[in-house]
Amino acid sequence: MRRLGSVQQKIPCVFLTEVKEEQSRKRACQQFQVVATENVNPVALEANVDCALATEKLDGTCCYVTVYKGEYRPYLWARLDRKPNKQAEKRFKKYQHSHRSCKGFTWNVEEDFKTVPETWIPAHRVKHLNGHPLPDEHGHIPGWVPVEKDNKQYCWHSSVVDYEVRAALVLRPNADNEDALEITTVPLAELMEQTLELIGTNVNGNPYGLGSKKQPVHCLVSHGSVYITNPPPVDFQQLCSWFQENPEGRVEGIVWLDLNISFTAVRFYALLYLLFMPDYTLTFFPPKILCFYALLQYNLLML
Numbered sequence: 001m002r003r004l005g006s007v008q009q010k011i012p013c014v015f016l017t018e019v020k021e022e023q024s025r026k027r028a029c030q031q032f033q034v035v036a037t038e039n040v041n042p043v044a045l046e047a048n049v050d051c052a053l054a055t056e057k058l059d060g061t062c063c064y065v066t067v068y069k070g071e072y073r074p075y076l077w078a079r080l081d082r083k084p085n086k087q088a089e090k091r092f093k094k095y096q097h098s099h100r101s102c103k104g105f106t107w108n109v110e111e112d113f114k115t116v117p118e119t120w121i122p123a124h125r126v127k128h129l130n131g132h133p134l135p136d137e138h139g140h141i142p143g144w145v146p147v148e149k150d151n152k153q154y155c156w157h158s159s160v161v162d163y164e165v166r167a168a169l170v171l172r173p174n175a176d177n178e179d180a181l182e183i184t185t186v187p188l189a190e191l192m193e194q195t196l197e198l199i200g201t202n203v204n205g206n207p208y209g210l211g212s213k214k215q216p217v218h219c220l221v222s223h224g225s226v227y228i229t230n231p232p233p234v235d236f237q238q239l240c241s242w243f244q245e246n247p248e249g250r251v252e253g254i255v256w257l258d259l260n261i262s263f264t265a266v267r268f269y270a271l272l273y274l275l276f277m278p279d280y281t282l283t284f285f286p287p288k289i290l291c292f293y294a295l296l297q298y299n300l301l302m303l
Contacts, residue, residue, distance in 0.1 A: 007062060007195045007223050009125055009142060011255065014044045014234060019100050038236035047258045054231035055224045057253035059207045060199035063157065063220060065168075065191040068119075068146045074188035076161045076168065076220075077144035078154050080120060084139050088112035092139050102137050109134060113141065120145050156202050156218050161188070170196070171219045173226070181226070183219050196220040207252070224257045 015036040040049070061079060068075035084092055088107070095105045107113075109132040122133040123142035133141045147157040160169040170186040173179075200218030201211035211217030231254060232242040243249040 009123060010136060010138070012041065012043065014041055014049060014254075014256065015039060015236060016041050036236070040234055044234065044256070049234050049256050049258070052256040052258040053224070054228040055255045055257055056226040056228055056251050057255045058197040058199060058221055058223075058226070059252040060197040060203050060221070063147075063196045063198050064144050065188055065194055065196070066144075067192075074166065074192055075163070076147040076157060076188070077121075078147050078157050080116060080143055080145045082113050082116050082120070082122075082133070082135075082141035082143055084112050084135075085114050089139070102139065105139075107135055107139075116143065117145050156200065156216070157198060159216075160198065160218050160220050169219045171199075171221045171226075178227075179229070191220075191222070194222050196222050224255070228254060 013036055016039045017034045018037050020033055020035055063079065064077040065074050066077060067073060068077075083089070084107075088111075092102070092105060096102050109129060113135070120143050122128075123144065126136075126142060127134045133143075135141050145154075147154045147161065149158050149163070151158075161167075165185075166188045167185040168188055168191065169183060170191070171181055171183050172186075174182045198218060198220055199208060199210065200206065201213070201216035203218065210219075228248060228251075230248065232238045232246075234256075239254075
């Protein structure tokens with residue numbers, strides 16, 4: 001049986017990282033950036049990462065399936081990190097600029113963060129102080145909000161779930177042939193406590209080229225469900241070559257899933273100063289799925 005995971009926190013890089021004194025490619029106001037070294041993270045070595053299951057890191061938006069309103073009624077939840085307000089963000093960036101690190105920065109957890117909907121819940125393993133969730137090293141408090149049909153902000157999330165029939169549209173390996181992918185309806189109860197990636201036409205610039213403006217295509221993919229057939233060893237140079245030269249390396253990154261369902265990953269940004277990957281492809285993604293999906297989506301929404 002395939003091992004699936006639950007991604008509630010930021011995934012650490014499989015390599016140790018270092019700070020470089022150069023303009024950040026992600027943040028215009030940041031005059032330094034964090035990049036990967038060639039040294040494997042000791043945490044990954046302790047987890048025996050070479051024996052872990054290598055899966056594809058997907059480029060979408062994170063979702064979560066759990067109960068809502070105190071009932072055993074599975075719901076799809078969208079990722080919503082609680083972020084600092086403008087004043088706190090300014091203090092935080094100033095501290096980062098002067099210290100080249102965020103370690104040692106002190107937050108006022110009651111006043112420094114933007115309000116979130118009453119239905120918001122913090123992600124698992126978020127630390128608390130006096131009943132208040134604490135931010136991570138990036139100044140964010142990871143969390144979730146339920147996807148409800150009347151919320152236009154999450155309309156693309158809503159398009160892949162039907163609460164009347166309690167099912168969702170999921171892209172996953174075919175039960176009879178794991179080298180092929182299929183899109184099918186899956187009961188939400190089967191997805192309980194899993195995290196998934198929402199991918200499609202209107203998510204993150206649609207790196208997979210799914211659908212079109214006239215016929216948008218969206219689906220969920222369980223984290224850890226799309227594996228990499230012949231992954232390279234956890235070696236910096238071999239991974240660089242794999243990303244650049246191997247057709248299977250046209251992915252956003254690799255997530256290694258260990259036996260205890262903990263993750264360590266090569267993130268795209270960690271190798272960005274060496275690599276450029278113009279187009280991502282889902283491993284073994286057959287074109288016929290798109291036609292099947294359009295019909296399936298129409299049928300589900302018409303129920």
